[in-house]
Amino acid sequence: MINEYEVFETVRFISSFHRVRGSDEYKRLLDRLIEMLLGWGIKREQIEVIEYPTGGIKYGNFDSTMVWNIRDAELWLEDPRIFINSFGACKTSVLFGSNPTNGWQSLELVDEEYRGDFSNKAVLVNENPSKAFKKYVKQLGAKCLIVYYMRAQDESIGRTPEKMPQTVNYLSLPHTLEDSKEGAFGFSVSFDQFKFLKKFANRGNKVRLFVDSELEAGNLQVLRVRFSNRGMKKIGVVAHLCHPNPGANDNASGSALALHLCRELLGMKTAVGVDIILLPEFYGSLPYAAENSYDCVINLDMVGEDQQKTGSTLSLHETPPLLLNYYDELLFESLMIYAPFSSESPARRFFRSRFKSGSDHVVFENYGVPSPFIGQWPDKYYHTNEDTPDKCDPVMFKWVGQAVLRTLELSEDPPRHILEVAQAQAKAFLIKLENQPGFDLIRTVMMEKKTKPSKDLKSKKKIVPSKEGPLGYEWLDKAGELSEKRYVVDLGEILNLGARYLQDYDASISFAANYIGADKKETKDILDILIKNDFIHTV
Incomplete structure (x- = not known):
């Protein structure tokens, strides 16, 4: 039986690490998680760390990124000398993939209205940093970007700059092998900090900053825990372990629950072989899916939200009907069976929808593997420094965990009514066509x-x-x-x-x-x- 509070504590532990894919801290976390698995009684031969090269290598349509290690960084306004932020104070304040500055630098602060030479300037922008990188770094020669940009704004849950003025968003600079040669670096600032710095832009004022980091080609790590049954179907349960500190719901929640499924599988006799797989999102799943075959993969992505705090709804996103879909029906029924109730009404929001992109299930589906996706959306604190464990709800872990375990138990020989419902769903869609x-x-x-x-x-x-x-x-x-x-x-x-x-x-x-x-x-x-x-x- 899933212990939801133990899962929650594992979320707290994972979220304390700055989980940059392939980085030293990511590898330290893997070592600690392996110790935890061994302490639960899982045998060492069941646990494997698989590595894939990154940096200067292309996987499908994705140019792999360099491995980024970040040690420290600070951002100040130089005159008057005012502290803005630091890596020590806020891990999301440094743009992922920032090159080292090789010591302190003082750079003139300008913004998009500046009409002079952008080289050797710090450019203050309110736009997607990838677009800003192409314009100001690659075309105009800037080296530093100071960015405010909030993805997926949603007035209905209060996810707007005005309602979250102190929030620092998790943002990245492009840092493939070619992009890293530009030597760019930068910071993510809050909306209030952006408005404050705006007053000093284009007036000859300077910011004082440093970034102590390194970018190099290296390896990405995939952690796999295998529960085998020869000759039977093989099911994968996948969650992405990467993301910055804290990154509690995204996606320490999915990773923690996947790990605790290992503990439950120790005492279960399933007719299917099961692999629990923790990996870097996309960049790990692409090479892994190319090498490993499954009958189904269940993707756990952001499963732990406290719905009242985050504004989220638990969703089951279906496999496109070009692929076998009875796993979707089995998982949906299991989620309905274990849904929490208060009195006689559902105690949490739950929604079933068509396929949605944006996570590792898309990778496996491109290799012919049915891949239902369980996640929560929208989320007020998504990709911010406020995605902390207090925004998680232990009830969600027990609900989703029990549903996944039931799905694994019944996957080898699903009930007849599940097969009939799946076939009826396919026929109903064909009528439209x-x-x-x-x-x-x-x-x-x-x-x-x-x-x-x-x-x-x-x-x-x-x-x-x-x-x-x-x-x-x-x-x-x-x-x-x-x-x-x-x-x-x-x-x-x-x-x-x-x-x-x-x-x-x-x-x-x-x-x-x-x-x-x-x-x-x-x-x-x-x-x-x-x-x-x-x-x-x-x-």
Whole structure:
């Protein structure tokens, strides 16, 4: 039986580490977690740390990042001398991937309204740091960015700059091998700090700062704990361990629960083999999924939220119906069975939705693996220094943990009604597609759960993805105004899956538009953008 309070304490422990993928501190945490697993009675031969090279290597559509070790950093206004922030005071205050400054530097403070030479300046911006990097660092020669930028603003839960003026967002500079050669560094500031510094920009004032860090090619680590049953189905439970201190809900919560599932699996006799896998998000799952085969992977991402504090709702995001989906039905039923109640009403919010991109399940689905995703969204404190353990709710750990364990127990021989419900769901979706281009092809792939179209069904215009794995995010730079629409990332990934499993232009458009609920012309425009920019190839 999952002990929710023990899981919560593990969240507190994990969140105390600054979990930069591949870094010395990430590896120290892995060592401590292995000690914990051994202390629970898990045998050493069940535990494995798998390493993948990073820095100057491309995995699918993702350029791998350099390994970043950060020791210290400070940011001051020079005259008048006023302290702004430091790595010691706030771990998210330094932009992930910042190069070392090699000692203290004094740089003139300017902003986007400055009309002079940006080289050797500190540029104050309120925009996505990746876009700011391309403009001010790569094009205009700046070395330092001081950034305020809040992703996923949401007035309904109070996630706005005005309502969170002291919050420091977790932000990154691009730090692939090529990007790191620019030597850029920077800081993330709160909204109040941004407004304060704005008063001193473009007036000859300077900031005084240093960053003590290093960027180098290295290795990323994946921790796997294996519970084997020969000849049976194999299920993976995955959670990403990376993210800064504190990063409690994102994603110490998923990692802690996955670890405690190991403790429960010790005393269980499951008919399936189970791997518990902790890895760096995307950059670890991409090479891992390429090498390891599963019948299903359950992704635990941000499962611990206190819904009253964070404004979150627990969600089960389904596997796209091109892949086997009875695991979704089994997990959904299990979540409903164990849902907490107060009197006769549900005590927590729960929602089931179509596929949503943005985490490691997308990677495994691109390798033909059904991958239901359990997570919570929205979250007021997502990617900020305020994502702390006090925003977690132990009840969530027991709920989700019991549901996952039941799913593992029944996965080898699922109840008949689960199979029938899954088949009915697929048939109901196909009714929406009748008489649309590519219907016969979609029906064949969905009902037979093939990973390639039948030979007797010829594509009118054959398309295939250019790379293994998910589409990623870089393509959004090519999408113009469409990139501002929130569902476009999901639509792009569904089109990529359509190209992979349907391999037909018209069928991919019909499937994606109906599944996402998007306009068909807009769906066609996005597919054409992906083809034009070589993310998807015509054959």
